[in-house]
Amino acid sequence: MTRKIIYLINPISGTRGKGTLREMVARRTKAAGIPFEILDTDIAAKYETVRHKIMTESVTDVIVCGGDGSVNQVVYALADTGVRFGIVPMGSGNGLAFAAGIPKSSEKALDIVFTGQARLTDAFMVNNQFACMLCGLGFDAQVAHQFAKQPKRGLATYASLTTRNFFSAGSYLFKIEANKLVFTTEAFFVSIANSNQFGNNFTIAPKAVLSDGLLDVVIVKKVAKPLLLLTVMRQVLAGKLRHIENSLRSPVIYFQTTELSISNVGNAPMHIDGEPRDTPTKLHIKVMPEYFKLIHAF
Numbered sequence: 001m002t003r004k005i006i007y008l009i010n011p012i013s014g015t016r017g018k019g020t021l022r023e024m025v026a027r028r029t030k031a032a033g034i035p036f037e038i039l040d041t042d043i044a045a046k047y048e049t050v051r052h053k054i055m056t057e058s059v060t061d062v063i064v065c066g067g068d069g070s071v072n073q074v075v076y077a078l079a080d081t082g083v084r085f086g087i088v089p090m091g092s093g094n095g096l097a098f099a100a101g102i103p104k105s106s107e108k109a110l111d112i113v114f115t116g117q118a119r120l121t122d123a124f125m126v127n128n129q130f131a132c133m134l135c136g137l138g139f140d141a142q143v144a145h146q147f148a149k150q151p152k153r154g155l156a157t158y159a160s161l162t163t164r165n166f167f168s169a170g171s172y173l174f175k176i177e178a179n180k181l182v183f184t185t186e187a188f189f190v191s192i193a194n195s196n197q198f199g200n201n202f203t204i205a206p207k208a209v210l211s212d213g214l215l216d217v218v219i220v221k222k223v224a225k226p227l228l229l230l231t232v233m234r235q236v237l238a239g240k241l242r243h244i245e246n247s248l249r250s251p252v253i254y255f256q257t258t259e260l261s262i263s264n265v266g267n268a269p270m271h272i273d274g275e276p277r278d279t280p281t282k283l284h285i286k287v288m289p290e291y292f293k294l295i296h297a298f
């Protein structure tokens with residue numbers, strides 16, 4: 001297949017400067033003999049010009065050089081063109097990239113762009129909002145809301161906000177309907193995951209697969225604070241899927257589904273793919289199987 005690549009670089013994602021990246025991407029793509037163009041991502045997610053180029057210039061691949069928020073907006077705007085998407089992870093978390101086996105090193109991630117396999121990958125909708133890797137309600141969303149206001153991005157900022165919030169974290173009441181069951185729970189957070197991780201290889205839904213047509217739902221219930229860390233570590237290291245009815249009394253409820261409804265009774269904050277979003281009181285969440293083509297390392 002003759003390839004033509006558009007690179008979309010987010011100038012503000014993560015902490016690394018993008019000058020070296022631009023130079024490296026241009027030098028190596030030229031050396032590989034692939035026609036290409038390098039543009040910036042758009043803060044307002046307007047990609048009509050890119051869409052026009054895809055249609056009129058036979059562009060085959062759009063490579064996002066940024067974090068999960070950038071991937072989210074680009075994929076949602078352009079998936080229907082049928083292009084293959086790749087990622088050079090430049091964000092603070094990079095959950096989707098790491099779930100697809102893409103390494104953090106920009107040089108190695110570019111190798112995957114050149115040699116990796118495009119695989120049909122699921123996405124999901126949260127009411128009318130698009131998600132490709134993770135939606136969170138509660139603790140991690142609180143962190144995402146504060147992170148968005150920080151002058152400096154990156155993992156260090158995330159880690160320090162997470163630690164600070166841990167001690168003050170509150171729980172929220174949710175009414176959840178999934179797999180023909182309705183239950184009420186008081187929880188620190190609810191994660192709805194397509195990717196197996198939050199980012200930075202911190203796994204929250206160990207059984208999640210990007211292309212299985214299922215969403216992994218992890219509910220970490222209200223427990224005494226000293227127990228919370230242990231509960232999360234157990235989920236990270238050995239989280240086992242169980243039927244909802246068999247885990248209602250456990251500190252963690254972990255199940256798979258294709259869709260669910262959540263009444264956000266306690267008004268928990270929300271994030272989608274790491275970006276803070278308004279807090280809805282009612283959510284309907286539904287998987288969109290095989291929604292886009294993502295270049296994986298495996």
Ligand SMILES: Nc1ncnc2c1ncn2[C@@H]1O[C@H](COP(=O)(O)OP(=O)(O)OP(=O)(O)O)[C@@H](O)[C@H]1O
Binds near residue numbers: 011013040093153
């Ligand atoms: N050209 C641009 N200028 C400024 N901001 C932009 C631009 N393009 C996109 N954005 C915004 O940048 C924000 C951060 O993007 P991104 O997710 O790539 O980085 P990150 O938050 O550091 O990483 P991660 O999501 O992996 O934690 C998003 O809110 C996105 O809307």
